[in-house]
Amino acid sequence: MEQEPLSDRFTVGGVMELRDVEIFLAVAEELHFGRAAERLRVTPARVSQSIKKLERQVGGPLFQRTSRRVATTAIGQQLYEELRPHYRGLHESLARAAQAATGTTEVLRLGMIASNLNDIRPLLDEFALRRPDCQVRVTHQHFSDPFGALRRDEIDLQLTWLPVNEPDLTVGPEVYAEPVVLAVAADHPLAARPDAHYEDLADYPQPAVTAPDYWIGAVSPFHTPAGRPISRGPAVANFQELITAVAAGQGICVVHAHARRYYARPDIRYLTVAGLPWSRWALVWRTAGESPLVRAFAETSEEFGPLDVPR
Incomplete structure (x- = not known):
């Protein structure tokens, strides 16, 4: 006997709301409740409430949660693989309808x-x-x-x-180039100076980012010109977490110069750093x-x- 798709069972215990689907998919992709909440612009409490609701409907846990990590269970992974193409198809249908409406x-x-x-x-x-x-x-x-x-x-x-x-990506034309600057807390020892030196970076930790080292290192280097290691501090997943960690005095960070205009804050100072290459x-x-x-x-x-x- 062919097994009923897991996603179809939700109509038995109750209606699966689209927002709950979006929240589940976001958590399954981010594997982090807080990042999923930020991505969807909802509260972490809303994310937890939605996942608990879906787990009651399916009758089993969708995620394994500890203080350190979140992982999908076998049931959660099955549901993700079934729901994702349907969700994408729905959005594609809505997009085509919107295109037709606007010409x-x-x-x-x-x-x-x-x-x-x-x-x-x-x-x-x-x-x-x-x-x-x-x-x-x-x-x-x-x-x-x-x-x-x-x-x-x-x-x-x-x-x-x-x-x-x-290897699977093609790099196209350069769109623009800009310098990088150093973000520090307003009460940081470096904040009183008009600029910073490249070697200063080794004296304070920079937030840690989970991404290819070669790519992160092009902006936020791992060593100074003299070979001194630049330590990594708290892990961050996005710029909002990064700038909050800097403002809280948990480290300093090299960022792109446009942050001075788009993320001007009273608790952050942006310093020029001689010797750091521009970003392309x-x-x-x-x-x-x-x-x-x-x-x-x-x-x-x-x-x-x-x-x-x-x-």
Whole structure:
């Protein structure tokens, strides 16, 4: 006898609400209740409540939770694999309906690691002039999972800093370049100085990020020019956690210069650091997922030329 799909059983004990599905999928992908809450802009209590509700409906645990980690159970993994394609199909249907309503025929999904959307507005405007039939849908991607959304086919291309040395990804044209600065707490010993030295980085920890070392190290180095190691402090998953850790005095951190404009805070100071190389930001996409629309956006960026962003 063929086994009933696990996702179908939810109609027996009660209706599975779309928000509960979104929360479950987010926790299964983030494996962190707090990050899932931030991603969906809900409270952690709402996430816990939703997961408990689904576990009551399915009749078993969906996640194994300890103070250190979250992991899906066998039931949770099965449910994730069944629900995800249905959820994606629903969103694709809604997107096609929205396109028809607005007269657009195509959607390009652009992910951004940075939050400086306004800095790339000239490029988006130029592409809109060239392709008025296409809508560019921009989403934010956390640096703790820099290439995951591309590989999961949640976005078509991404704007991220270089280098990107991933065998399954294609690196496209450079979009802009900018310097990096040092973020410190307003009451940090370095905050009273107009700038910092490269060697100062070895005297204080920097937040730890789970991402390829070569990619993180291009912005936040692991050694000074003199070879002194730069220690890592508390683990962070996104920029909000990073800047909060810095403001709380738990470390200092090298960040991109646009943070001075987009994350100006009374409890943070941004210092220039001589000797640190500039960051170059480029378009990246899944090689196997390259499409005419991806190529059209990349060509527009290349022909439009690198943007001159504020520094």
